[in-house]
Amino acid sequence: MAYYLNKMKRTNKTAYESAIHLLNYRPQSEYELRTKLARKGYDPDEIGKVMDKLKHYGYLNDSELADDLFDSFRNRKCYGDTYIHQKLKSRGLHTNKHLTAEEEIDIAVSLLEEKVRIKPELLINYRKAAAFLLRRGLSQSAVMTALREVRTFEYED
Structure with missing residues (x-):
């Protein structure tokens, strides 16, 4: 635990820089970003401002991400509707799309x-x-x- 806390304090990046770094790795939902930034020890108010900024610039769009992920799962043709929606929910996402x-x-x-x-x-x-x-x-x-x-x-x- 002490190692984890020391590791958190070594970060010299701002919350915005950390969020951009995470988004460069892969598309993330707002829920995922908030959770990861909070784990890194950033202030909840600062995280809220970062989320607003990311949405303003179009880097964060949960509905578009949910639709893209749903279409990706649909195209794989390996999973049913229930599985897909559970995966989306685990990432804090929701879509109105469904498999027929x-x-x-x-x-x-x-x-x-x-x-x-x-x-x-x-x-x-x-x-x-x-x-x-x-x-x-x-x-x-x-x-x-x-x-x-x-x-x-x-x-x-």
């Missing part, structure tokens, strides 16, 4: 088909297959539909 039921079913089917190629025993153990898809944040209806479709595809061969 058809998108979730397509994602579930493609994930399951890929997983079955690696582990064919998932065709027999539906509980494990369902758990795999549910951990990816897919809806129960998408999971059940995917399980039926993949089972049908396997028996048609």
Whole structure:
């Protein structure tokens, strides 16, 4: 703990400089920046002024970041709506965008088909297959539909 406190006091950067450094590393939400700056020991009033300045210059825009991250997760086609929104929430972000039921079913089917190629025993153990898809944040209806479709595809061969 003493090492951490000593490390905090060695910083010669202003809160604004630290925030810019963090933003150069990767896009951050206001919540993330506030938390990191507070951990570095900056005054809450100073942090508030820095947030206002960053928003004024367009370096900090939570709604745009949330939409960009949602689109990035959507394009990966590996996660369901629940997972995506949990990830956004953990970064202090929110978006009104959602995956459609058809998108979730397509994602579930493609994930399951890929997983079955690696582990064919998932065709027999539906509980494990369902758990795999549910951990990816897919809806129960998408999971059940995917399980039926993949089972049908396997028996048609």
